[in-house]
Amino acid sequence: MKNFNEKLAEYIERTEANLKKYNAMSEDMLPQKSLIDAMNYSLEAGGKRVRPALVYGFCEALGGDLRSADAPAAAIEMIHTFSLIHDDLPAMDDDDFRRGKPSCHKAFGEAVAILAGDALCMLPFEVIADDEKLTPEQKVKIVSCLAKGAGREGMGGGQVIDIENEERSDVDEENLRNMYRCKTGQLIAISCVMGCICAGASDLMLGIAAEYGFKLGLAFQIIDDILDVTSTTEELGKPVGSDEEENKTTFVTLYGVEKAQQIADDVTAQALSCLDNIEHSTFLRELTNMLLKRKK
Template structure:
């Protein structure tokens, strides 16, 4: 897939690009998510509490840039990109629940269930999951067959067969087991990698990518997904809770199967570098 050339006058540094992109995503999410004054107000407050808790918006930005790699005009792709952020946020709300990772903080703030209670946190996650697919079904100016492909792509990446939920199940069942490379690969290809890969694929599908273009972006998504997870595992070991915005060291405490547990710190750092090369 040939690289697209950006005119010199339109270039910006990475920090400015991320800030501008994140601000745009925030605006679209704000428009898509019901206001906290809408009845029933409590659930909308809970949804918005986690949705606007300071995420980096990596998944929607990847989706938008994948579309831009295929064609110049990406007007209208942002709602599709935001559906990924809704799924990601729902997964974080549920991950933090006492029945799963039992965490008190996320992005430096009390987790959803600590503020709204477990029942409302479960419902907030459910509501964001539902809103993601409603958003895709209602995409303006998007042919029906493309909307169907986008719904299928997001559902598959979020589901049980090589998807996010399947990875979460393997992660839970793998606690206290002897860490193996095979189980580690499955957990992280599914739990984290599937949604990151889908971010690239959904942008490409929305933009009308050829099979070759979709394949190239899929490969790219698999590499960055793996790099992302390796770095996340390393940060849990090497950073403080204050720096992470969540409880550090929980992977080891809970006996999670991680890259440092299987490969050690030094090799894990090299593996992350290799995936980014």
């Protein structure tokens, strides 16, 4: 039986192989080479691959075939990457570096970066629709998850709240929790749910997985808040201190590092309690604890 690190490496290897396959260059797409290069530049920039790992982890924990999770795992990473490209744009967070490399718009220009993000938002739906392992019913459920996670109720809606909060001085914990639930929690929650769908799990289990994902997403974002003031640009692979520069209210600005860490610890414990309903949850538990203790 593989240990945690071996299992995580397997999931990451599958994800990266499939990302290359789904966005491979073909002869008839040579005129679009700059677009595909920009997409691959960001897709291959590294990262923790947390969301694909959650798709695979839930699928396997519930007795599913990993091959049925290949398309959803790649799809969620494409959606996540599209969000990072757009987040880094001058109109948004205006970050010059991502994962230790120049941001997509710095490497390819702003126009191509916008189009690369757009293309990575659309490609996941093509990948799911064309997949041969998923049933039509599974495809419909997964497409619905992806659209909801990226749109007004999810990442897009959360980003709007985030931008508008920069102009406010009355942001409180309730506002932050709602923003994090949309901006970060939705994609993490739907990763868990899609893994359950791939395994043919019950609606009850889908609900448990979503609850776990939202708890994990909140803890994940609070740790991001902490790292923005305690880490270095070299460790994090992107500028630190940007939250303060952009006048962002975070759990750290509200409560300080120590209390923010305590809240992250408590929320992580709540996420772990959701996994009590899953018999084979060792990998998911170790992943949850790893994300709480991460340094980047």
